[in-house]
Amino acid sequence: MDLNFSDADLAFREEVREFLRNEYPADIREKMDRGIRLARDDFMRWQQTLHARGWAAPNWPVEHGGTGWSATQKYIFTTELALANTPTIMPFGLSMVGPVIYTYGNEEQKARFLPDILASRAWWCQGYSEPGAGSDLASLKTRAERDGDHYVINGTKTWTTLGQFADWIFLLARTSTDVSRKQEGISFILADMRTPGISLRPIITIDGEHEVNEVHFENVRVPVENLVGEEGRGWTYGKVLLQHERAGIAAVARSKYRLDTLKRLAAEAPPGGTPLMDDPVFRRKVAAVEIELLALEYTDLRTLAAVATGGAPGPESSILKIKGTEVQQAIDELYVEAAGCYAFAFTPELFASPDIPDATRIGPPWAADTAPHYFNGRKVSIYGGTNEIQKNIIAKAVLGL
Amino acid sequence: MDFSLNEDQALLKDSLERFIQGSYDFDTRRANVASELGYSRETYAQFAELGWTAVPFSEADGGLDGGPIELMVMMEQFGRGLVIEPYFASIVLAGAALRHAGDDDAKARWLAGLIDGSLTGALALQEPQSRFDLANVRTRAERSDEGWRLTGHKAVVLNARDADVILVPARTRGRDRDRDGITLFALAAGTPGMTTRAYPTVDGMQAAEVILEDVQLPADAVLGHEDGALAVLEAVTREALLAVCAEAVGIMAVLVEKTVDYSKNRKQFGLPIGAFQALQHRMVEMFMEHEQTRSLLYMAAMKLAAGAPDVDRALSALKYQVGRSGRRIGQEAVQLHGGMGVTHELDVAHYFKRLTMIDLAYGNADHHLSRFAA
Ligand SMILES: Cc1cc2nc3c(=O)[nH]c(=O)nc-3n(C[C@H](O)[C@H](O)[C@H](O)COP(=O)(O)OP(=O)(O)OC[C@H]3O[C@@H](n4cnc5c(N)ncnc54)[C@H](O)[C@@H]3O)c2cc1C
Numbered sequence: 001m002d003l004n005f006s007d008a009d010l011a012f013r014e015e016v017r018e019f020l021r022n023e024y025p026a027d028i029r030e031k032m033d034r035g036i037r038l039a040r041d042d043f044m045r046w047q048q049t050l051h052a053r054g055w056a057a058p059n060w061p062v063e064h065g066g067t068g069w070s071a072t073q074k075y076i077f078t079t080e081l082a083l084a085n086t087p088t089i090m091p092f093g094l095s096m097v098g099p100v101i102y103t104y105g106n107e108e109q110k111a112r113f114l115p116d117i118l119a120s121r122a123w124w125c126q127g128y129s130e131p132g133a134g135s136d137l138a139s140l141k142t143r144a145e146r147d148g149d150h151y152v153i154n155g156t157k158t159w160t161t162l163g164q165f166a167d168w169i170f171l172l173a174r175t176s177t178d179v180s181r182k183q184e185g186i187s188f189i190l191a192d193m194r195t196p197g198i199s200l201r202p203i204i205t206i207d208g209e210h211e212v213n214e215v216h217f218e219n220v221r222v223p224v225e226n227l228v229g230e231e232g233r234g235w236t237y238g239k240v241l242l243q244h245e246r247a248g249i250a251a252v253a254r255s256k257y258r259l260d261t262l263k264r265l266a267a268e269a270p271p272g273g274t275p276l277m278d279d280p281v282f283r284r285k286v287a288a289v290e291i292e293l294l295a296l297e298y299t300d301l302r303t304l305a306a307v308a309t310g311g312a313p314g315p316e317s318s319i320l321k322i323k324g325t326e327v328q329q330a331i332d333e334l335y336v337e338a339a340g341c342y343a344f345a346f347t348p349e350l351f352a353s354p355d356i357p358d359a360t361r362i363g364p365p366w367a368a369d370t371a372p373h374y375f376n377g378r379k380v381s382i383y384g385g386t387n388e389i390q391k392n393i394i395a396k397a398v399l400g401l
Numbered sequence: 402m403d404f405s406l407n408e409d410q411a412l413l414k415d416s417l418e419r420f421i422q423g424s425y426d427f428d429t430r431r432a433n434v435a436s437e438l439g440y441s442r443e444t445y446a447q448f449a450e451l452g453w454t455a456v457p458f459s460e461a462d463g464g465l466d467g468g469p470i471e472l473m474v475m476m477e478q479f480g481r482g483l484v485i486e487p488y489f490a491s492i493v494l495a496g497a498a499l500r501h502a503g504d505d506d507a508k509a510r511w512l513a514g515l516i517d518g519s520l521t522g523a524l525a526l527q528e529p530q531s532r533f534d535l536a537n538v539r540t541r542a543e544r545s546d547e548g549w550r551l552t553g554h555k556a557v558v559l560n561a562r563d564a565d566v567i568l569v570p571a572r573t574r575g576r577d578r579d580r581d582g583i584t585l586f587a588l589a590a591g592t593p594g595m596t597t598r599a600y601p602t603v604d605g606m607q608a609a610e611v612i613l614e615d616v617q618l619p620a621d622a623v624l625g626h627e628d629g630a631l632a633v634l635e636a637v638t639r640e641a642l643l644a645v646c647a648e649a650v651g652i653m654a655v656l657v658e659k660t661v662d663y664s665k666n667r668k669q670f671g672l673p674i675g676a677f678q679a680l681q682h683r684m685v686e687m688f689m690e691h692e693q694t695r696s697l698l699y700m701a702a703m704k705l706a707a708g709a710p711d712v713d714r715a716l717s718a719l720k721y722q723v724g725r726s727g728r729r730i731g732q733e734a735v736q737l738h739g740g741m742g743v744t745h746e747l748d749v750a751h752y753f754k755r756l757t758m759i760d761l762a763y764g765n766a767d768h769h770l771s772r773f774a775a
Contacts, residue, residue, distance in 0.1 A: 134739050136669040159740050204745040206754070212740075272539045272577050273530030281767045333728075336761070341527050341557040343761055344602040362600055362610060363529065363556070371603040375754055378735045379743045386739065388679055 009072050016080040023049055024084060027354070032085045035369050036354050037209075040123065040165040046087045047094070047120035056118055057094050064102045064110070065118045071308035075301070082253030092161070093117040093124040096241050097170040100188065104229035104237050113168075113190070125193075127157040127171030127215060128238065135389050137172070138182045138235060142217060144173035144189055151175070151189060151227070153197075153220040159383070163200055163213040166193050172234050179232075188234035190226040197221070205379070207372035208348055249384070250300045250324035255293055258331050262286070265366060266338045276338050285337075289330045296323045318394045322387050325380040332374035335366075342367035404699060410474055413467075416451055417478035425482040427748045430605075434485055438563065439607040445486040449518025454492055457640075458500060462508060463516050469705040472640060473647040473698065480651025483748075483755055485605045487521050490560035493644045494637060495522025498568045498585065501636040502625030507587055511566050523564035525555035525611055526634065533764040535634045536580045540613060542571035548620035551586065551594075551613045561609035562599035565590050569613070570630050585630040586622045593617070604755040642716045642763050643698075643705055649723045649759045650698050652752050653691040656734040659749055660684060663738055680737060687733050690726035697722050717769040723759060724766025731756040 005013070028042050050056045058074050060066030069077065089095075098117045101109055116122040133140040142155025153173055163169070169191050176185035191198065197220035203212045229237055263286060269275040276282050296319075303317040336343045342363025350361050351369055358365035381387040395401045406414060425444070433441040448454055456471050458464020465471075472493070479488065496515050499508055499522075514520030531537035540553025551571050561567055567588045574582030588595055594616035597609040625633055661684055664675030674680055701719040704712045731753040735742035738749055760766060 129740070132668075134669060136671075139669075206735075206743045206745055206750040208745060270530040272528075272537065273532065276532075281771060285767075336757075337765065340532055340761065342529075344557050344604070344608060344758060346601045346603040362598070371754075371758070375603070375750070375757070376743065378732065378753075379740075381736060382739055382743065386736070388677075388736075391679070 005072065005076070009076060012073050013076045013080065016077055017084075019053060019055075020080060020084040020086070023053065024086060025049060028087065029085070030354055032087060034351075034354065034358060035366060036351055037348075038087055040162075043087055043090055044120050044123070047089060050089075051119050056120065057098065059095070060098065060118070061102065064098075064114055071304045075304055079253040082251075082257050085257060090123070090162070092126050092166075092170075093120070093122065096126060097124050097168075097190070100170070100228060100237050100241050103240060104188070104233075108225070109190075109228065122167045123162070123165045124168045124170060125160050125163045125166035125215075127160055127169045127191075129159045130156060131158050131214075135386055137238075138186070140172055140174065140186065142171065142173045144175050144187060144222070146175070146224070147221075149224055150221040151224060153189070153191070153217040153222060155217050157215040157217070158212075159203070160200075160213045160215045161211060161383075163193075163215055164202065164210065169193055169198075169215065170228075172238055175231050183235040185232050186234040186238075187231050188228040188237045189222060190228065191220065191222045195220050195222060205376055207376040208346075209372075209376070211376075250296055250320040251328060252293065252297045252300050252324070255324075255327050255331055256297075259286070259290060259293060259334075262331065262334055262338060265364070266334075268364075270364075276340075282337070286334060289327065289334060292323070292330070293327050296320070296327055299323070318390065318398055321384065322381075322390050325387060328380055329374075329377055332370075332377040335370040336374045339363065339367035339370040343371040346372065348372065406470070406474065410470055413453075413456070413471060414474045414478070417453070417475055420447070420451065421478050421482035421484075425484065427483075427751075430483060430485065434601075434605045439601060439605075440486045445488070445521075446518050448486060448488060449516070454488070454496075454518050455516045457492060457496060458512065458516060462500070462512050469640065469643055469702045472644055473702040476644045476647035477651035477654075480648035480755075481655050483605070483652070483751055487523075487560040487563070487607075489641075489644060489648075490523050490564070491515055491521040493641055494524035494526070494559070495564070495566065495568055497637045497640050498524050498624070498633060501633045502585055502630070504624045506621060507624050511587070514565065520565040521560055521563060523558050523560045523567045524637065525558045525561070525567060525569045526638070527556045527558075529554060529556045531556075533768050534578065535638060536583065536631055537578050538570055538572045538583050539577055540569065540571040542573050542584060542586065542618075545617060547617055549586065549618040549622060551588075551616040551618060553613050555611040555613070557602075557608045558597075558611050559602075559606060559608050561597050561611050562607055567595070567611060568624065569611070570634060571613075574628050580631050582628050583630045583634070584627050585624040585633060586618055587624050588616065588618070588622070602758070604758045605751065638763055639705060639712065639716060642720055643702055645759050645762055646694075646698055646701070646716075646719050646723045649727050649756055650691070650695050652756045652759075653687075653694060653727065653730050656730050656749065656752050656756070657684070657687050657691050659752075660687065660734045660737050663741075667739075674737070683733055683737065687730045690730055694719075694722045694726045714773055717764075717773040720764060721766045721769040721773060724769070727756045727760055728766075 028046055031038055047056060055067060057065055058067045058069050058077060062068045101113050128137055130140050144151040144153045171189055172186050173189055174185055175187040179185040197218045199216045201214040202210045205211045266276040299316050299319055345362035345368040347362055347368050350356055362368050453475060455464045456467035460466050499512055515522055528539055542549045542551045569586045569588055570583050571586055572582055573584040594614050596612045599609040602608050664680060665673050667674050697719040701715040704715040734749050735753050741747050742749055744750060
């Protein structure tokens with residue numbers, strides 16, 4: 001057992017830091033640091049910046065544009081990105097559909113889609129969930145019926161994150177109902193969002209933002225060449241995708257960054273006040289979350305080490321989603337508490353553009369966003385498979401119950 | 402021992418229940434939140450017509466002589482309806498401050514209007530640095546030729562933008578956190594030197610920062626005893642604590658009902674999700690948390706009504722429980738609704754938001770646990 005990075009790893013870390021110092025676009029950094037909403041272009045430009053350096057897809061095989069890094073290097077990379085407060089990398093293209101295409105797609109599909117995903121030229125969205133199929137995804141009803149060279153798609157997808165930005169959607173649709181198990185007869189299909197018959201209805205989230213959508217398909221004709229892999233095998237591919245989603249799901253580095261920032265902010269107080277960090281009760285609460293995070297960090301590292309030595313991720317990896325989201329939510333709550341009365345102010349318009357000075361915000365510049373952030377953050381224990389479903393998986397697959 | 406309501410209280414409960422169920426549906430509320438004013442003046446006028454704005458005041462003052470039990474009965478229903486009209490700011494805070502300050506001139510000037518609903522009020526209890534310490538008052542009032550001159554900053558004052566009168570505690574003597582030397586002033590809307598910066602709150606209400614810059618007030622703007630306002634603020638806060646806790650219990654009841662209901666209807670894996678034992682136990686926990694909180698609510702209301710010597714301990718116990726159980730019930734209600742729970746469309750999300758914010762008002766769970774333990 002050894003906790004230290006090798007010299008080569010340390011040199012790599014310096015390389016990443018230097019890249020971030022020089023290449024992280026200043027305007028995006030400013031938005032992130034001031035809590036200003038990012039636009040579609042900000043996400044894209046940041047991912048394009050990573051791509052320009054060849055670092056857009058560390059988890060992809062080298063032949064498709066991956067970096068060939070060791071597990072330790074990937075860990076260092078993720079950590080440094082979080083500590084520099086860089087935008088979340090949108091998972092839909094790079095972590096979700098990309099791996100499915102390079103694993104199960106044909107050569108033509110690889111050539112057609114992977115370069116745009118890698119270079120963040122196309123924005124993808126994920127069309128899995130339906131109004132009647134959430135946790136029980138396999139009960140999905142959207143149909144894709146063969147008509148000559150096309151599939152005709154009918155149905156409704158929902159909770160589609162940032163579908164309003166998307167050029168493409170990957171969806172699971174039923175190509176056959178004549179099956180013995182509901183997991184069969186589902187296909188993995190790619191659709192251009194501009195195809196006639198696709199329409200979006202915004203769903204406003206609890207914090208008042210337009211983050212998710214209902215996507216309706218009405219006689220949408222998609223060429224059969226957009227089927228990935230074999231017809232009826234989409235469920236298997238979809239599950240592979242979920243494994244890729246798990247990489248980095250613990251969000252340890254980002255939580256560390258947020259907790260450190262919180263400690264700094266809570267150490268300040270307006271004139272005549274007492275910093276909240278001086279309150280032993282609050283300090284203990286922060287410490288408790290910090291310990292939970294520390295444990296999570298080492299659980300994450302154990303998983304990484306197992307994979308690095310060629311093993312499969314052990315049972316500890318199943319913990320990552322649950323504990324990772326619990327820690328994120330606990331940190332959200334600490335922020336609200338630290339904001340005190342200023343957590344009440346609901347002023348999203350003051351966080352909409354960098355041109356609005358921080359001085360116009362109500363209370364400390366960071367405070368008025370804490371409650372909406374906490375409310376919205378309840379989603380992390382719901383999406384990507386609810387924490388209850390994760391526990392069902394652990395009970396069955398790990399504990400053998 | 403008697404946990405039942407008397408006839409008048411039962412009638413009051415009935416009248417609120419009927420109104421909330423019949424005329425305060427969620428879509429109307431939503432439209433009112435989104436309106437320019439942020440609530441409905443017509444609805445508030447109805448509250449007055451129905452006599453609710455008169456309840457906590459003495460008959461001599463033109464009220465209905467209601468006490469903590471009546472306050473609890475009303476606020477629980479307001480919680481059930483997620484009422485956003487400024488009853489709390491105007492009647493429970495400003496009205497109570499006028500009552501407890503016992504200043505006849507001020508009462509003559511303001512009370513009739515508050516009671517008939519033609520006027521509303523606000524009470525500026527917090528400052529940016531004060532957290533939950535009522536005595537931490539930096540706003541200063543100095544004597545001037547005409548009377549007083551006020552300078553300071555009041556934080557997150559509910560209903561301040563539209564209030565006809567804002568009651569402002571200011572330091573007339575001593576240092577920042579002294580218990581003595583705080584005086585309450587009544588500032589009519591539009592008083593020169595007073596500006597408000599208004600904004601909606603995350604739980605659907607209206608608040609403002611109130612900035613006082615050399616505000617000149619006549620000598621008779623003082624409410625009650627000079628230097629002695631802390632006792633008034635403490636008395637008001639007791640009622641405010643009971644009120645928000647009753648509101649919280651109303652919200653909890655709704656969240657438990659709605660979650661149980663949803664779990665019976667939402668099907669996944671061929672079953673209502675309520676059939677899964679993992680979720681059943683969670684809902685049982687929610688149910689128990691709500692009942693336990695309700696028990697402390699009744700206890701605290703009765704102690705406040707009886708003027709019991711340990712009423713502050715009782716209120717702290719209640720507020721701690723509200724914070725802890727509210728957090729759990731709110732989070733679980735959202736979680737058990739799945740994606741629906743985090744949408745603006747679903748009422749559950751809004752109940753969750755209000756319940757969350759109640760913990761932050763007038764001392765959070767930790768604050769009251771420490772106070773109870775002291
Ligand atoms: C903000 C947000 C973004 C999202 N983005 C996307 C996206 O881009 N693309 C996409 O396809 N989907 C997306 N989702 C959908 C997400 O994956 C689903 O919300 C999730 O799978 C849960 O489904 P549901 O909402 O229908 O809840 P339900 O499945 O109805 O669950 C309701 C409750 O029942 C519990 N439950 C259900 N079954 C069981 C069981 N067997 N045992 C115990 N408890 C159970 C759940 O855990 C939950 O608490 C997003 C969701 C959110 C909230």
